Amino acid sequence: MDLRNIAIIAHVDHGKTTLVDELLKQSGAFRENQAVAERAMDSNDLERERGITILAKATSVEWKSTRINIVDTPGHADFGGEVERILSMVDGVVLLVDAAEGPMPQTKFVTSKALALGLRPIVVLNKVDKPDAEPDRALDEVFDLFAALDADEDQLDFPHLYASGRNGWCDAELDGPRKNLDALFQLVVNHVPKPRQIARQDEDFRMLATTLGSDPFVGRLLTGRVESGKLKVGATVQALTRNGQKIEQFRATKIQAFRGLGLQDIDEAQAGDIVSIAGMQKATVADTICALAVDEPLDAQPIDPPTITVTFGINDSPLAGRDGKKVQSRVIRERLMKEAEQNVAIKIADTPGGEAFEVSGRGELQMGVLIENMRREGFELSISRPQVIMREEDGVKMEPIEEATIDVDDDHSGAVIEKLTGARKGELVEMKQAGAGKTRIVAHVPSRGLIGYHGEFLTDTRGTGVLNRVFHGWAPHKGPIPGRRAGVLISMEPGEAVAYALWNLEDRGRMFIGAQTPVYTGMIIGEHSRENDLEVNPLKGKKLTNVRASGTDEAVRLTTPITLSLEEAIAYINDDELVEVTPNAIRLRKRYLDPHERKKAARS
Numbered sequence: 001m002d003l004r005n006i007a008i009i010a011h012v013d014h015g016k017t018t019l020v021d022e023l024l025k026q027s028g029a030f031r032e033n034q035a036v037a038e039r040a041m042d043s044n045d046l047e048r049e050r051g052i053t054i055l056a057k058a059t060s061v062e063w064k065s066t067r068i069n070i071v072d073t074p075g076h077a078d079f080g081g082e083v084e085r086i087l088s089m090v091d092g093v094v095l096l097v098d099a100a101e102g103p104m105p106q107t108k109f110v111t112s113k114a115l116a117l118g119l120r121p122i123v124v125l126n127k128v129d130k131p132d133a134e135p136d137r138a139l140d141e142v143f144d145l146f147a148a149l150d151a152d153e154d155q156l157d158f159p160h161l162y163a164s165g166r167n168g169w170c171d172a173e174l175d176g177p178r179k180n181l182d183a184l185f186q187l188v189v190n191h192v193p194k195p196r197q198i199a200r201q202d203e204d205f206r207m208l209a210t211t212l213g214s215d216p217f218v219g220r221l222l223t224g225r226v227e228s229g230k231l232k233v234g235a236t237v238q239a240l241t242r243n244g245q246k247i248e249q250f251r252a253t254k255i256q257a258f259r260g261l262g263l264q265d266i267d268e269a270q271a272g273d274i275v276s277i278a279g280m281q282k283a284t285v286a287d288t289i290c291a292l293a294v295d296e297p298l299d300a301q302p303i304d305p306p307t308i309t310v311t312f313g314i315n316d317s318p319l320a321g322r323d324g325k326k327v328q329s330r331v332i333r334e335r336l337m338k339e340a341e342q343n344v345a346i347k348i349a350d351t352p353g354g355e356a357f358e359v360s361g362r363g364e365l366q367m368g369v370l371i372e373n374m375r376r377e378g379f380e381l382s383i384s385r386p387q388v389i390m391r392e393e394d395g396v397k398m399e400p401i402e403e404a405t406i407d408v409d410d411d412h413s414g415a416v417i418e419k420l421t422g423a424r425k426g427e428l429v430e431m432k433q434a435g436a437g438k439t440r441i442v443a444h445v446p447s448r449g450l451i452g453y454h455g456e457f458l459t460d461t462r463g464t465g466v467l468n469r470v471f472h473g474w475a476p477h478k479g480p481i482p483g484r485r486a487g488v489l490i491s492m493e494p495g496e497a498v499a500y501a502l503w504n505l506e507d508r509g510r511m512f513i514g515a516q517t518p519v520y521t522g523m524i525i526g527e528h529s530r531e532n533d534l535e536v537n538p539l540k541g542k543k544l545t546n547v548r549a550s551g552t553d554e555a556v557r558l559t560t561p562i563t564l565s566l567e568e569a570i571a572y573i574n575d576d577e578l579v580e581v582t583p584n585a586i587r588l589r590k591r592y593l594d595p596h597e598r599k600k601a602a603r604s
Contacts, residue, residue, distance in 0.1 A: 002065060002066040002067070002189070002194065003066070003067050003069070003194060003195055003198065003272050003273065004066060004067070004068045004069070004091065004092070004188055004189060004192045004194065004195075005068075005069045005071075005089060005090040005091050005092070005192075005195055005225065005272070005274060006068060006069070006070055006071070006090055006091070006092045006093060006094055006188055006192055007070075007071040007073050007086060007087055007089075007090045007092075007093045007094070007114070008020060008070060008071070008072055008073065008093070008094045008096060009073055009093050009094065009095050009096065009107065009110045009111060009114060009121075010095070010096035010097070010107065010126075011097075011098070011101070011103070011104035011107045011468075015096060015098070015126045015127060015165040015166065016072065016073075016096050016165075017072060018165045018166055019096060019124075019126065019163070019165035020059065020070060020072055021165075022165055022168040022181060023061055023070065023181060023184075023185075024059065024061060024260065025168070026168065026180055026181050027061035027062055027063050027068075027185075058070065058071050058072075058089075058223070058258045058274055059072070059258055059260065060257070060258045060259055060260070060274075061260070063185045063189070064185075064189075066189050068185070068188055068189075069090075069258060069273070069274045071086050071089065071090055071274075073086055073087075073110060086210055086211070087110075087113055087114055087117055087119070088117070088208065088210060088225075088300075089210055089224060089225040089274055090119065090225075091119070091192055091193050091194075091195055091196075092119055092120060092121070092122065092188070092191065092192030092193070093111075093114045093119050093120075093121045093122070094121070094122045094124055094184075094188070095107070095111060095114075095121045095122065095123050095124065095142070096124050096126050096165075097123065097124070097125055097126065097138055097142055098126055098127050098138070099125045099126060099127050099128045099130065099133035099134060099135040099138050099162075100127060100130055100132045100133045100134060100138075101138075101407075102134075102137065102138040102141040102142075103138070103141050103142050103145045104405060104468055107145075108145060108149070108403075108470065109470045109471070111145065111146075111149060112149045115146070115149050115150070115151050115155055119155075120154055120155055120158065120191065120192075121146075121155065121158050122158065122159055122160075122161070122184075122187055122188065122191055122192075123139070123142050123158050123159070123160040123161070124160070124161045124162075124163050124170065124184065125138055125139060125160060125161070125162050125163065126163050126164065126165050127164060127165070127166075128162045128163065128164060128174060129164045129167065132435065132436060134435070135162060135174060139160060142160075143156065146158070159187055159191055161183055161184055161187065162174045162176070163181075163184070164178070168180065168181060169181065170182075170183050170184040171183050194272070195225070195271070195272030195273075196272075197225070197226060197227050197228060197271040197272040198270075198271055198272040199271075200227070200228035200229065200271050201228075201229065201230060201270065201271050202229075203228040203229050203271075204228065204229050204290065204291040204293050204294050205226070205228065205229035205230060205231045205235075205237065205269075205289075205290060205291045205294075206226075206227045206228045206229060206288060206289070206290040206291070206294055206298060207224045207225065207226045207227060207231075207269075207275075207277070207288070207289045207290070207298075208224050208225070208227065208286070208287075208288055208289075208298040208300060209222040209223070209224045209283065209284065209285055209286065209287050209288070209289060210223060210224045210225075210285065210286075211223045211224075211285065211342075212284055212285050212341065212342045213276070213342075215278070218253065218254050218278040219278060219279075220278065220280055220281070220283075221256070221276045221277070221278050222276065222277050222280060222283060222284075222285075222287075222289065223274065223275070223276040223277075224274070224275075224289070225272070225273070225274050225275075226269050226270060226271045226272060226273055226274075226275060227271065227298060228271050229271060229291065230268055230269065230270050230271065231252060231255065231268065231269045231277070232252075232255075232267060232268045233252060233253070233254065233255050233267055233268070234251060234252065234253075235251070235252055236249060236250070236251050236252075236292065237249070237250065237251075237252055237289055237290060237291060237292070238250075238289075238290060238291075238292055238294075239280060239282070239283035239287045239288070239289055239290075240287060240288045240290060240294075240295075240297040241287055241288075241297065242286055242287075242297055242300050243297075244295065244296065244297050247282050247283055247287060248280060248281060248282045248283060249292070250279045250280045250281065250283075251279050252277050252278070252279050253278050253279035254277070254278040254279065255267070255268070255269050255275055255276070255277055255278075256275060256276045256277075256278075257269070257273060257274070257275050257276075258274060263276060277289060284341050285341070285342070285344050286300040286344060305389075306345065306346070306347055306360035306361050306362060306389060307361075307362060307363065307388065307389055307400040307447055307471060308360070308361060308362075308363060308364070308367070308386045308387065308388055308389060308447065308451075309358050309359065309360040309361075309386070309387050309389055310358075310359050310361075310367050310383060310384060310385075310386050310387070310570070311351065311356050311357070311358055311359075311383070311384035312332060312336065312356060312357045312358075312359050312371075312381055312382075312383060313329075313355060313356035313357075313381065313382045313383075313384070313578075314327060314328070314329050314332065314355055314356070314380075314381070314382065315327060315380035315381055315382050315580055315581075315582065316382065317382070317520060317523075317580050317587070317589060317593070318494060318520040318521075318593075319518060319520060319580075319582075319585075319587075320380060321380065322582070323380065323582035323583045323584045323585065324375070324378045324379055324380035324582050324583050325378045326377065326378045326379045326380070327379075327380045329354065329355050329356075329357075331379075332357065332374075332379060332381065333348075333350075333357060335374060335377070335379065336348045336357055336359060339370060345361060345362055345366070346359060346360065346361045346366075346370070347359070347360040347361075348360075360389060362471070363469075363471075364386060364451065364567050364570060364571055365567060367386065367570065368565075368566045368567040368570065371383060371566060371570075371581055372566055374581075375581050375582065375583050376583065378583055379581075379583075380580075380581065380582045380583075381580075381581045382578045382579070382580055382581070382589075383570055383578060383579040383581060384573075384575075384578060385451075385570070385571075385573045385574060385575055385577065386451055386570060386571070388400060388446075388447045388448045388451070390477065391474065393474070396476055396477075397476065397477040398474040398475065398476060398477065399446055399447065399448065399474065399475065399476075399477050399478065400446070400447045400471060400473075400474060401444050401445065401446055401447070401471075401472045401473055401474065401475045402444070402445055402446075402447050402450055402469045402470060402471055402472055403429075403442065403443075403444055403469065403470050403471075403472040404420065404426070404441075404442070404443050404444075404445050404450065404467060404468070404469045405440065405441070405442050405467075405468045405469075405470075406440070406441040406442075406443070406457075406465060406466065406467050406468075407434055407438050407439070407440050407441075407465065407466045408438065408439055408441065408461050408464070408465040408466075409437060409438060409439075409461065409462075409464050409465075410437055410438065410439050412460060412461040412462070412464070412465060413431070413439040413441060415460045415461075416441060416457065416460060416461065416465065417431075417441060417443075419453070419456065419457075419460065420441075420443050420445055420449070421443065423449075423481065423482050424445055424446070424449030424450070424453065424481060425445070425446055425449055425478040425479065425481055426443045426444060426445035426446070426449060427443060427444045427445075428441070428442075428443050429442045429443055429444055430442040444472055444475075445469075446475075446478050446481065447471075448481050449481050450469060451571055452483070452484060452571040452572060453467075453571075454467060454567075454568070454571065455568055455571070455572065483574055483575075484572065484574055485531055486509070486527050486528055486529070486530070486531065487527075487528035487530055487531050487532045487533040487534060488524045488526065488527055488528055488533050488534075488577070488588070489505065489508060489509055489511075489524065489525050489526035489527065489528050489533075489534055489535075489536050490522060490523070490524055490525070490533055490534065490535045490536070490590060491519040491520065491521060491522070491523045491524075491525050491535075491536065491537075491538055492521060492535040492536065492537055492595070493519075493521060493537050493538070493539045494519065494520040494521055495518075495519065495539045496516050496517065496518055496519070496539070497513055497514070497515055497516065497517045497518075497519050497525070497538040497539065498515065498538065498539055498540065498541050499515035499516075499556045499558055500540075500541055500542045500556055501537060501538045501539060501540040501541065502514070502515060502538055502558055503556045503557075503558055504540075505526065505536055505538065506558070506559055507529075508526070508528060508529060508534060508536065509526050509527045509528045509529040509534075510526055510527045510529075510559075510561075510562055511525060511526040511558075511559065511561040511562065512524065512525055512526050512527070512561055512562055512563075512564065512588065513525045513526070513538070513561055514558065514561050515558065519538055519539075520589075520593070521593055521594075521595070522589055522590045522592070522593030522594070522595075522598070523587060523588070523589045523590075524577065524587075524588035524589055524590065525538055526561075527562075535595070564586065564588075565586075566579075566581070566586055569586050569588060572588070573588060576590060576591050576592075576598075576601065576602075577589065577590055577591060578590075578591055
């Protein structure tokens with residue numbers, strides 16, 4: 001059977017996973033009466049809730065005696081570690097672009113990786129049946145993007161198709177028959193080369209591990225593309241590190257290949273195919289699984305370094321241990337080490353005291369997903385404000401710069417530009433009309449300046465703006481950037497918040513909690529309307545007398561409190577504050593709960 005290996009690249013919400021659903025359906029991967037969930041490739045709970053792809057996953061379809069292995073790549077740069085590893089397994093890429101929005105920042109990030117590997121893209125202009133679609137403009141922007149990313153002549157001479165993934169059609173012409181996806185299948189077979197590894201069937205077996213998984217019945221599973229040779233079930237192989245050091249020797253107890261949405265046991269893995277192997281104890285991502293006669297490892301694609309670090313610590317608040325069962329630092333460390341083993345874009349380091357751990361990664365979203373997964377598993381944590389990782393080049397202090405692409409209503413563009421280029425030290429790169437009364441702004445902003453900006457951005461644009469950001473490069477340190485301007489309201493008493501007290505405090509600022517919410521000394525219950533922090537008493541009830549008066553006994557009506565999401569809470573806090581995360585609650589608190597310790601720390 002002919003073989004093709006492709007990856008599908010797209011920005012968040014451009015329809016990538018929906019298109020894969022249709023490819024599976026039209027290739028006959030499902031029975032006619034089989035119940036299939038929408039966005040079948042997004043199997044993770046968080047992926048379904050947020051509508052984004054977080055983990056790279058593989059599937060395969062058969063079309064006219066050709067097996068096509070399809071890799072669904074994450075669309076967000078924070079999960080770029082997944083992208084960089086997975087692209088080494090494929091021979092071509094399908095770039096999916098929304099015909100209305102055009103290529104977006106996350107598209108640029110993943111496409112740059114694909115072009116650097118020499119992969120020739122197929123461009124699919126999706127959602128061309130939307131009223132605001134402009135496929136010709138989007139196609140011109142894709143060409144300009146490729147040129148800006150130093151694509152060669154073969155890559156610039158890319159074929160393109162027009163599609164509607166949701167409606168299950170793809171055609172070479174905009175006014176085509178709009179019946180099915182045969183045009184895309186045929187183009188993949190004709191344009192994407194066969195795996196060059198097929199010619200190496202007679203060599204020794206070698207495979208580079210790109211993703212790590214686990215199965216409750218067979219244990220660790222390493223997935224990758226077979227670079228040369230064949231491997232039969234039961235054969236003895238070895239694992240080598242990037243440096244050529246031998247990790248272990250083991251027997252391949254099970255070999256599985258992707259068939260539709262599932263894994264199917266096979267007797268033999270052949271060069272060029274994407275398979276999962278079981279039986280190892282220590283081998284992990286970026287290691288080479290090979291025959292015993294091989295002593296040279298395969299080259300592993302280098303991973304971009306982390307740009308932010310967050311401190312994970314035990315939850316030591318007075319409410320600790322009420323929700324979660326996993327509260328000890330030892331258990332937290334084991335879970336973080338397991339995560340770092342599977343996700344090569346994350347680095348873990350112990351702090352001097354041993355009670356907290358510095359976790360380095362790509363961005364706030366990646367950290368938020370890790371923390372959300374841990375709280376759902378029963379962990380309780382205290383999380384610090386993200387800190388940007390600096391580095392030195394030739395004695396010059398360098399900091400990471402991000403490219404922010406913003407679509408806002410014309411009326412709000414001035415406020416956004418002022419915020420980004422003023423105190424946040426950004427540089428305006430491009431500003432143009434995006435149609436429908438919107439302006440597209442592209443700016444290069446220090447990562448420090450974007451931490452905590454999203455909430456302010458939504459306020460400035462009345463909730464109508466869209467902000468996308470992607471790592472751009474390193475630049476000399478741009479000096480101090482002010483943090484959050486407003487102070488916070490801090491509880492001075494432990495207990496349950498009283499509605500009457502909160503009602504009286506509404507003049508002081510906006511509340512984060514409602515009535516009957518458990519509070520403790522040092523917990524942040526709201527945002528102060530001024531720049532300084534203020535200690536308040538949310539437990540102070542109404543003084544009762546034996547005199548009744550008209551109009552004084554009406555029910556208290558509280559303003560709805562602000563509910564911060566996990567990422568918003570982490571970005572909101574200052575350096576002397578923490579986010580307390582439990583399975584049932586997200587609370588903000590001061591790092592030092594005792595008022596005397598807080599004053600002492602402030603003086604120092």
